[in-house]
Amino acid sequence: MDGLDALKAKYLTAVANVADEAGLEDLRVAALGKKGEISALMSGLGKMEPDQRKAAGAMLNVLKDEIDAALRAKKAALGDAALNERLRSEWLDVTMPARPRRVGSIHPVSQVMEELTAIFADMGFAVAEGPQVESDWYNFDALNIPPEHPARQEHDTFFMNRAEGDDRPPHVLRTHTSPVQIRAMTAQGAPIRVIAPGRVYRMDMDQTHTPMFHQVEGLAIDRNISMANLKWTLEEFCRAFFEVPSVELRFRASHFPFTEPSAEVDIRCSWEGGQLKIGQGDKWMEILGSGMVHPKVLAAAGVNAAEWQGFAFGMGIDRIAMLKYGIPDLRAFFESDLRWLRHYGFAALDMPDLAGGLSA
Numbered sequence: 001m002d003g004l005d006a007l008k009a010k011y012l013t014a015v016a017n018v019a020d021e022a023g024l025e026d027l028r029v030a031a032l033g034k035k036g037e038i039s040a041l042m043s044g045l046g047k048m049e050p051d052q053r054k055a056a057g058a059m060l061n062v063l064k065d066e067i068d069a070a071l072r073a074k075k076a077a078l079g080d081a082a083l084n085e086r087l088r089s090e091w092l093d094v095t096m097p098a099r100p101r102r103v104g105s106i107h108p109v110s111q112v113m114e115e116l117t118a119i120f121a122d123m124g125f126a127v128a129e130g131p132q133v134e135s136d137w138y139n140f141d142a143l144n145i146p147p148e149h150p151a152r153q154e155h156d157t158f159f160m161n162r163a164e165g166d167d168r169p170p171h172v173l174r175t176h177t178s179p180v181q182i183r184a185m186t187a188q189g190a191p192i193r194v195i196a197p198g199r200v201y202r203m204d205m206d207q208t209h210t211p212m213f214h215q216v217e218g219l220a221i222d223r224n225i226s227m228a229n230l231k232w233t234l235e236e237f238c239r240a241f242f243e244v245p246s247v248e249l250r251f252r253a254s255h256f257p258f259t260e261p262s263a264e265v266d267i268r269c270s271w272e273g274g275q276l277k278i279g280q281g282d283k284w285m286e287i288l289g290s291g292m293v294h295p296k297v298l299a300a301a302g303v304n305a306a307e308w309q310g311f312a313f314g315m316g317i318d319r320i321a322m323l324k325y326g327i328p329d330l331r332a333f334f335e336s337d338l339r340w341l342r343h344y345g346f347a348a349l350d351m352p353d354l355a356g357g358l359s360a
């Protein structure tokens with residue numbers, strides 16, 4: 001057993017010098033594996049005399065344990081080194097300023113819908129919805145626009161086709177968001193406070209009209225809601241929406257079949273140097289139609305007009321988006337031109353909220 005010291009020196013040196021875990025594993029197999037050198041010596045013990053075997057066995061076991069311990073220690077050291085190397089190479093300076101990357105952009109109409117929803121939500125209005133393909137009852141009759149009423153012609157309605165032989169009146173692409181008044185009151189009754197933003201359709205096309213555009217309907221019904229509440233609500237809305245300290249609104253007597261009395265509302269503004277300013281100047285810009293909900297409209301939605309009353313308004317979303325963000329041509333809104341979207345769009349992760357600033 002004289003060779004044991006040499007064997008020990010050989011393996012301990014090899015273990016000390018090995019550079020990676022694969023090399024270390026080769027050494028383990030060479031020494032302690034089933035056919036390894038130490039294992040071979042162990043199996044030679046069987047042929048020895050009992051007292052010789054005892055001494056040699058003890059020495060071999062010590063050697064085996066020493067080599068095993070050296071292998072384990074080296075393995076742990078190599079593992080640490082690998083981890084340290086990884087930590088060093090994957091190091092990253094988390095204090096570096098972020099490089100903002102635009103992931104698409106939010107269309108001004110979507111942005112404005114989010115903004116006005118935030119403002120009206122703050123005043124206690126919930127969001128209601130209705131279909132864009134609407135029955136003529138919801139779009140017209142229930143809103144006090146009977147078939148022979150001239151307002152039906154003024155709306156330049158798109159009609160859907162009925163199947164051949166089906167004589168019922170055709171469905172229409174809704175010409176305004178007002179049918180959502182009927183749907184919301186029918187579903188929820190009174191009192192109610194809702195806005196209904198969405199798409200509407202009329203056959204019209206020029207610099208300020210597109211066949212599809214967006215409106216937001218407002219509806220507030222309670223026991224004693226008046227025009228004064230309407231005026232305050234609209235002023236609050238305009239101030240918050242246009243992000244100015246004060247606005248001035250002008251109510252002009254008007255006519256809508258579904259409101260009585262009715263008013264169109266203008267906002268004071270100026271166009272000095274081609275730049276629109278809201279809240280000052282000597283120009284007036286029409287921004288919406290409104291009025292007190294007609295008793296017949298309440299009745300059509302199953303609300304008792306002797307008990308409940310309130311206001312409604314309808315406002316063009318694209319129009320107020322153009323005003324607020326200085327966008328000159330409405331048609332470009334719907335042309336899906338990426339250059340236009342990049343120019344007028346909003347960062348995708350900046351949700352408008354009242355506390356954080358609407359368009360900040």
Ligand code: PHE
Nearest residue numbers: 176178289290291312313314
């Ligand atoms: N529906 C009307 C329009 O499209 C606007 C409106 C809504 C007017 C509600 C009064 C009340 O022109």
